[in-house]
Structures are given as C-alpha cells and as structure tokens.
Amino acid sequence: MVRFINLTLAGITSGAVFAAVALALVLIWRATRVVNFAQGAMLMITTFIAWSVIDAGGSYWLALGAALASGLVLGAVVERVVVRPVENKPHLNAVIVTLGLFVVLQAAAGMIWGDTPHSYPPAFTIRGLSVAGTWLLLSPFDLFVIGAVAAVMVALTLLFVRTDLGLKLRAAAFAPEIARLQGVRVGRMLTLGWALAALVGSLAGVLVAPSVFVGPTQFDAMLVFGFTAAVIGGLDSPAGAVVGGLLLGCALSYVSGYVSSDLVTMGALAALITVLMVRPNGLFAASGGRRV
Amino acid sequence: MSGPPSADLLELRDVTVRFGGLLALDAVSLTAPRGRVTGVIGPNGAGKTTLFNVVCGFVRPESGELRWRGARLGRHRPHDLTRLGIGRTLQGLGLFQGLTVLENVMVGADRHARTGFASGLLALPRADRDEAALRGRALARLEELGIADTAARPPGGLPYGVQKRVALARALVCEPDLLMLDEPAAGLSAAEIDEIAELIRGMRGGPGVVLVEHHMDLVMGVCDRVVVLDFGKVIAAGEPAGIRDDPAVLDAYLGEEVRHDEGTA
Numbered sequence: 071m072v073r074f075i076n077l078t079l080a081g082i083t084s085g086a087v088f089a090a091v092a093l094a095l096v097l098i099w100r101a102t103r104v105v106n107f108a109q110g111a112m113l114m115i116t117t118f119i120a121w122s123v124i125d126a127g128g129s130y131w132l133a134l135g136a137a138l139a140s141g142l143v144l145g146a147v148v149e150r151v152v153v154r155p156v157e158n159k160p161h162l163n164a165v166i167v168t169l170g171l172f173v174v175l176q177a178a179a180g181m182i183w184g185d186t187p188h189s190y191p192p193a194f195t196i197r198g199l200s201v202a203g204t205w206l207l208l209s210p211f212d213l214f215v216i217g218a219v220a221a222v223m224v225a226l227t228l229l230f231v232r233t234d235l236g237l238k239l240r241a242a243a244f245a246p247e248i249a250r251l252q253g254v255r256v257g258r259m260l261t262l263g264w265a266l267a268a269l270v271g272s273l274a275g276v277l278v279a280p281s282v283f284v285g286p287t288q289f290d291a292m293l294v295f296g297f298t299a300a301v302i303g304g305l306d307s308p309a310g311a312v313v314g315g316l317l318l319g320c321a322l323s324y325v326s327g328y329v330s331s332d333l334v335t336m337g338a339l340a341a342l343i344t345v346l347m348v349r350p351n352g353l354f355a356a357s358g359g360r361r362v
Numbered sequence: 363m364s365g366p367p368s369a370d371l372l373e374l375r376d377v378t379v380r381f382g383g384l385l386a387l388d389a390v391s392l393t394a395p396r397g398r399v400t401g402v403i404g405p406n407g408a409g410k411t412t413l414f415n416v417v418c419g420f421v422r423p424e425s426g427e428l429r430w431r432g433a434r435l436g437r438h439r440p441h442d443l444t445r446l447g448i449g450r451t452l453q454g455l456g457l458f459q460g461l462t463v464l465e466n467v468m469v470g471a472d473r474h475a476r477t478g479f480a481s482g483l484l485a486l487p488r489a490d491r492d493e494a495a496l497r498g499r500a501l502a503r504l505e506e507l508g509i510a511d512t513a514a515r516p517p518g519g520l521p522y523g524v525q526k527r528v529a530l531a532r533a534l535v536c537e538p539d540l541l542m543l544d545e546p547a548a549g550l551s552a553a554e555i556d557e558i559a560e561l562i563r564g565m566r567g568g569p570g571v572v573l574v575e576h577h578m579d580l581v582m583g584v585c586d587r588v589v590v591l592d593f594g595k596v597i598a599a600g601e602p603a604g605i606r607d608d609p610a611v612l613d614a615y616l617g618e619e620v621r622h623d624e625g626t627a
Contacts, residue, residue: 233493240460240465244459248452248456250441251450253443253470254441
C-alpha cells in the first residue's frame with residue numbers, strides 16, 4: 071500500500087510537469103492549429119539560459135525568472151518570425167517548420183553550451199518527507215513543482231475566463247476573421263498565445279531539469295510525454311491537458327515501479343496508441359476531425 | 363462622438379472596384395446619414411457585398427473615396443471598424459461557436475475596453491473593472507433584444523432567429539454610430555422578419571443604419587432611403603415608394619413576375 075501511494079505521489083509530480091508541457095502544446099494548437107514540435111527544444115533553450123544564470127552565480131529564483139522571461143520572448147519571436155509566414159498555408163508546412171526549428175535550436179544549444187549535460191539544482195531539498203515514520207516519495211521540491219504548475223494553471227484559467235484579453239484570445243483562436251471585424255488584433259493575439267505557451271513550457275523545463283539534467287537532447291522525452299498527455303486530454307482542451315498529464319504521470323510511475331523502469335517510454339507510447347484507437351479525439355474533446 | 367450633428371456619417375464618392383476585368387463597383391456614390399436607415403438592394407452580383415467590404419477595409423477601391431464623419435478613410439483595416447464606431451453583422455451568423463452567447467457579445471464590446479496588453483496579461487485590477495463593465499453592457503443589450511436568458515449558453519443550439527439577435531446584439535454593444543446589416547432577414551421566418559423589422563425601426567433616430575437585403579418587404583418597410591445597384595452601378599436612389607415604381611429598377615431587379623404581381627394586387 072505504501073508502495074502504491076509512493077508511486078502515485080511520484081506520478082503526480084512528474085504528471086504535473088507533463089501537464090505543463092501538454093498545456094503549452096494545447097495553447098498553441100488552439101490558437102494556430104499547429105502542433106509545436108519545437109516545444110521541447112524551446113524549453114531546453116530557456117532552461118539553458120536559467121542554468122547560465124545559476125552558473126554565473128545567480129540565485130535559483132533569478133534563474134527561474136530568466137527562464138520564464140526568455141520563454142515569453144522566445145515564444146513571441148518564434149511566432150512572428152518562423153510561424154507567421156506559413157500561417158494559412160497547408161498544415162504540413164507548419165509541422166515541417168517546427169521540426170526544423172527543433173533541429174536548429176538543438177544544434178545551436180550544442181554549439182553554445184556544449185553537449186555534456188549539466189546538473190541543475192532543485193529549489194528545495196529532494197529528500198522525501200516522512201509521515202509517521204514512513205518515508206514518502208514526495209519531497210518539498212516535489213510539492214514546489216506541483217504548486218508551481220497548479221499556480222500557472224489557475225493564473226491561465228483566470229486570464230482566459232475572467233479577462234477581456236482572455237476573451238479576445240479565445241475569439242481569435244475560434245474564428246479569426248470574425249474576431250477581426252469585432253476589433254480584435256488577431257495577429258497580436260496569436261503572438262501572445264505563443265508567448266504564453268512558451269512561458270508555461272519554460273516553467274516545465276526548469277522544474278524537470280534537476281532530474282533529467284540540462285543538455286541539448288535531455289528534454290526530447292518531455293515533448294513525447296507532453297504530446298501524449300495532450301492527446302489523452304484531446305488537443306483542444308486545456309483542462310484535458312492537465313488531467314492527461316496527471317494520468318500519464320501516474321500510469322508511467324506504476325509501469326516503472328511495478329514492471330520495469332526500462333518500459334516507461336514504451337508505456338507512454340502504448341497509452342498514446344490506446345487513446346488514439348479508442349478515443350481518437352481524446353478523452354475530453356467535444357468532437358470534430360482534425361489533421362496534424 | 364465628435365463631428366457635426368446632422369452631417370452624413372458615411373459617404374462614398376465615385377467608388378470604383380475592379381476584380382481583374384470585372385467591374386464590381388462602378389463610380390458608386392452613397393451617403394448614410396445619422397439616425398436614418400439606408401437600404402442597398404440589387405440582384406446577386408450587383409456589388410452589394412463588395413460595397414460592404416470596401417467600407418470594412420477588406421477591399422481597397424481603385425478610385426473614388428470613402429469618408430467617415432467628413433474625414434477621408436484611407437488605410438483602415440477590418441479591426442479598426444469598432445474603434446471608428448462602425449458595427450456590422452455578417453451574412454449568415456458569424457458567431458463564435460466555442461463561446462457563450464454573453465461572451466460573443468462581449469467580444470463586440472471591445473471598443474470601450476481600455477485594457478492594455480500588459481495590464482490584461484497581468485490581470486491588473488483595472489482590467490477586472492473593465493471586464494465587469496463590459497459584461498454589464500453586453501447583458502443590457504441581450505435584455506433589450508429579449509434574449510438575456512440565453513446568456514450562458516453556447517449559440518449553436520439556439521433557434522436561428524435567436525442567433526440572429528445575438529449577432530445583432532454583438533454589433534450594437536459597441537454603441538456604433540453606424541450599423542451595417544448584411545442580409546439580416548436571410549434564413550428567417552416571416553414572423554422573425556417582422557421582429558427584425560421592428561428592431562430596425564426602433565433604431566431610427568439612433569445610429570445610422572445601412573441595410574443590405576434581398577427581402578423586399580423588409581427593405582420597403584424600414585428604409586428611409588433606398589439605393590439600387592445593378593452590375594456595380596447605382597441605377598436608382600430615393601424613397602422606397604418611388605423605387606418601387608421605378609421602371610429601371612423593376613426591369614433590373616424585381617423582374618417581370620413582381621411587376622405582374624403589382625399589376626394584379
């Protein structure tokens with residue numbers, strides 16, 4: 071029983087990070103109907119920037135701030151410079167462009183920071199908490215991870231549901247031409263959507279960095295897990311992305327704990343294929359076909 | 363709301379639009395005064411929609427000019443419309459299916475929202491206040507149109523006539539000085555058309571209204587002035603009663619059948 075609880079706790083922690091990556095993908099999918107295959111590379115770059123801040127003697131929080139700020143900027147720049155020219159072109163163009171960006175960013179990171187992974191400090195101790203004499207697979211840092219992701223989710227929900235800007239973001243995503251006639255600057259909304267998504271991604275990067283280390287290829291799996299979580303939730307649903315992330319996190323934790331940690335990636339693929347076969351629109355999507 | 367009180371709000375002077383070899387609008391002149399309803403009719407392909415699109419900034423005229431409150435409108439873009447004080451409904455509905463009725467209307471209320479990019483992003487208190495004011499104005503419009511009870515629902519499942527009202531509420535919520543209605547009667551039942559006519563008549567004395575419509579009874583019933591387009595040219599303009607009897611109009615637009623009906627009625 072303790073083992074099950076521990077695996078669940080570990081699953082929730084990693085699931086929170088998957089959820090953040092999934093949310094980054096969903097935000098971009100909703101705004102521009104593009105699956106951003108460069109998301110993993112983008113959060114790798116911002117995490118490297120955070121690592122550089124720490125390496126230069128900056129505090130953890132300064133580094134986190136640098137990662138979030140650079141994520142915001144990187145997202146906006148990528149939308150303006152790389153994605154904007156292929157908008158309204160066949161979907162495949164955007165897919166190829168983001169894949170190309172992924173390769174470019176990975177190569178650039180290798181040139182700037184080298185290929186050797188660097189360690190990244192956690193914000194708090196990763197020593198598990200002890201309850202009634204039993205050690206749990208839940209450390210203060212894990213709590214911070216869950217709390218940080220939850221805070222971002224709440225902030226984003228408030229932004230989208232409670233503010234005029236959020237309404238415009240949604241309107242621009244649903245029907246850009248009509249939104250334009252209502253006075254919405256659709257281009258700006260798309261840029262902001264990408265910036266917000268990259269911000270969430272950069273948070274995920276910093277949170278996962280202590281366990282995967284910081285290197286050009288260290289975050290590739292995050293894209294796979296995040297994408298799986300997003301598909302489980304239905305690519306259109308931010309709430310689904312969060313639930314999908316948590317479900318995937320727990321499922322992979324059980325696979326790793328009860329079967330073998332070698333099978334984790336295969337477990338993610340199995341989950342992805344199962345969902346695509348049983349509910350191709352995801353567990354939370356309303357309906358409607360889509361092409362990726 | 364500046365500008366001389368009784369001046370023409372919108373004025374087109376000799377506007378010409380050409381798509382390749384096709385003359386879509388041929389030196390069309392038109393005025394839409396404040397507080398009155400101006401109808402634009404014409405057969406399919408006469409240039410009605412092109413005219414709308416010129417006003418909205420989707421299409422740039424080859425020659426001629428567009429004046430808004432006496433000032434020339436040159437390079438305006440579609441997203442400038444609400445800021446200028448021009449509201450429009452679309453052919454069909456053009457509602458956001460993913461948003462609730464109230465949110466649909468709130469998107470249209472943008473003109474008065476002063477939320478900046480950064481303050482909205484950080485959800486600062488001012489943005490919150492604006493949002494509440496916006497919500498209030500949108501609800502008030504829905505109430506005026508008698509559909510406040512649908513506010514929280516997605517528009518997709520509502521009857522077509524109700525959805526048309528939502529679209530109208532959205533165009534009205536920014537308190538436009540000019541309201542452009544693109545075929546508001548399309549797809550409505552006779553009873554619903556009467557309701558729309560009533561709504562448009564009720565606006566007289568408020569914003570200027572430009573009504574593009576096929577439905578003759580609606581046009582004749584609510585317009586103060588009617589402009590008839592055919593092959594991109596204005597072939598007649600004047601009071602509805604005069605237009606109804608104009609032989610050029612009957613030939614071009616109403617056709618033999620209607621003339622026959624008129625004769626027997």
